[in-house]
Amino acid sequence: SNTQFGFRKGKGTNDCLALLVSEIELARSRKEMLASVFLDIKGAFDSVSINILCQKLQDAGLGPKLNNFLFNLMAEKIMFFEAGSRNETRTSFYGLPQGSCLSPLLYNFYVNDIDTCLATSCTIRQLADDGVISVPSKNIADLQSPLQTTLDNLSEWARLLGIEFAPEKSQVVIFSFFNKTENNIQRGVYDPKIDLHLYGRRITIAKDFK
Incomplete structure (x- = not known):
């Protein structure tokens, strides 16, 4: 997906930030404000369902031999646990192996249809398992x-993929050039016209995001 800037040759953090800054400046030139919601996917690599991944690869036209090879390579991971005198063996069909050169590529493919979740006028930028959704408007109520x-x-899309966003790490930043909005954010006041929720949890309005 062209919205993903992580794990891609010739793209990176600076490119993602440059596009976000361009959106902010474009909104400013049009005398608009820009609201951006910053999101994080919990345990991104560890949450990938190998069954769903291979089905998506098959639907995209990957041949059965290579698909079966990837399934056998990634699936049915046997894990050994030891705690004192207690030993256990468990099998997992979830997660991409950390450190594998294929894992970033396969993760990007797993989430490559995320932009189908966007409402009209919204954009999304991804950097690995982080993302930012933005929308411009002259009126805060229209955000x-x-x-x-x-x-x-996004919540429904993530549910179908077996992944989950972290609402506690999510924040919304309103890039505004109107003093009233800025003052409200500085005082920590929630504008009733911009009250966003993820999994039923209110997303914090912040002055900045790191």
Whole structure:
């Protein structure tokens, strides 16, 4: 996906930030504000379902031999646990192996249809398992609907893939050039017209995001 800037040759953090800054400056030139929701996927590599991944690869046209090879390489991982005198063996069909040169590529493919969740006028930028959704508007009240629709779509999309966003790490930043909005954010006041939720949990409005 062209929205992904992580694990791709010739793309990286600076490219992702440059596009976000361009969106902010474009909104400013149009006398608009830009609301951006910053998201994080919990345990991204560890949450990938190998069954779903291989089905997506098959649907994309990957041949059965290579698909079966990847399934056998990634699936049915046997894990050994030892705690004192207690020993256990467990089998997992989830997760891409950390350190494998294939894992970043396969993860990107796993989430490559994330932009189908976007409501009209919204954009998304991804950097590995982090993402930012943005929407411009002259009126703060018009930011609520497209962002909440996108968040709801993302929640369902993630559920079908067996992954989950971390609402406690999510924040919304309103890049505004109107003093009233800035003052509200500085005082920590939630504008009732921008009240976003992820999994039923309110997303914090912040002045900045790191």
